[in-house]
Amino acid sequence: MENTSIQITTKTLNLQDCYNFVQDASCGGIALFVGTVRNTTKNKEVTLLDFSGYEPMAVKEMQKIANQALEKFSIHKIAIHHAVGELKIGDIPVIIAVSSAHRKAAFEACEFAINTLKETVPIWKKEHFEDGEVWVNAHP
């Protein structure tokens, strides 16, 4: 859809690209969310994260989220970009950008999109520590 930009990529995500995609003369506000890799989780120091996805399905699920956001909220455009591969501290696994005439809808849609992405999109991260590694959320 021309009002949505969905990407899964091994390249570095670009904030300005997401902004440029959603920006429009009809819009008064753009809300963005940038996920970044933290240096700790549960008080253990993270060295790097490895993201992998079931990519064709992940793209479909991200597209569904974008379509739902366009239906549920009065927004104009939405971009959802996710990185896969090895990321270091401070790197960006995900960017969401939403434009709308009025800011409340942009905030709501942006938060809806990241919350839903974390529940439904088949992407997994493995946290690497000095002394081992763990698949996040898996609780094996």
Add this chain to the structure above:
Amino acid sequence: MENTSIQITTKTLNLQDCYNFVQDASCGGIALFVGTVRNTTKNKEVTLLDFSGYEPMAVKEMQKIANQALEKFSIHKIAIHHAVGELKIGDIPVIIAVSSAHRKAAFEACEFAINTLKETVPIWKKEHFEDGEVWVNAHP
């Protein structure tokens, strides 16, 4: 304060600068809001906007908002940048960026900051149309 970046400027606001200021290895999420100049207001076509402020007081009020956001929400850093002077359609009057360990606080603080800015910061915009101009919110 080292955790806040407050600016009123006649220069073009820069999204990446605001991102870079708040980004930190301890943070898992950054929420940003970018205000943009819309091409219409109440169905009239806007040609340009002219922003002016009581600058020393506006800086103080923006600093208060940043300090309140740091007190009220579990956030790490906040940037509030506002442009003054003539802006065209699509130009950026305001950028707010907030980083935090967890995303909910970043969203809440970002929305709090833009909502409060629009209520308290002494900055005014005059909308110019083909057939005249009007001070927004003034209802004279």
Add this chain to the structure above:
Amino acid sequence: MKIQVLFFGITTDLTGKNSTFFELDSNTTVWDLKQQLIAKFSKLQHLHEFAIAVNEEYATDDLNLIDSDVVAIIPPVSGG
């Protein structure tokens, strides 16, 4: 005592000024000053509300002004 008054936004158009000086009696409050401003600049009546800042901080109507205060007329703001 003498204070400076600054005008912003629509009030610069309504008064034709960016700033002016006022001679005031001692014990003049913010509320008293508002009445004097409206008396002097009658078009300010068209503005259904405006706030007052004294020395760059929002002030309440009961604040007593003192010599050399800088008072700003703050019409409804519209930044962002």
Add this chain to the structure above:
Amino acid sequence: MKIQVLFFGITTDLTGKNSTFFELDSNTTVWDLKQQLIAKFSKLQHLHEFAIAVNEEYATDDLNLIDSDVVAIIPPVSGG
């Protein structure tokens, strides 16, 4: 009938595989397949829950599988 099963995330470690093929009786449901997977790859029991996608869409336990379906084992996701 024959289906392909794809493993992701922790399930690649638990099964030692990225994918495998299964011969199934007709009328096998998603729920039936889950039991067969756990029987064949006993370490999957350590995972307290996993979802199933059939042909890139989340599937409920009562869905009947058909020949050539591509079934993905989806452990709890952790993107974003």
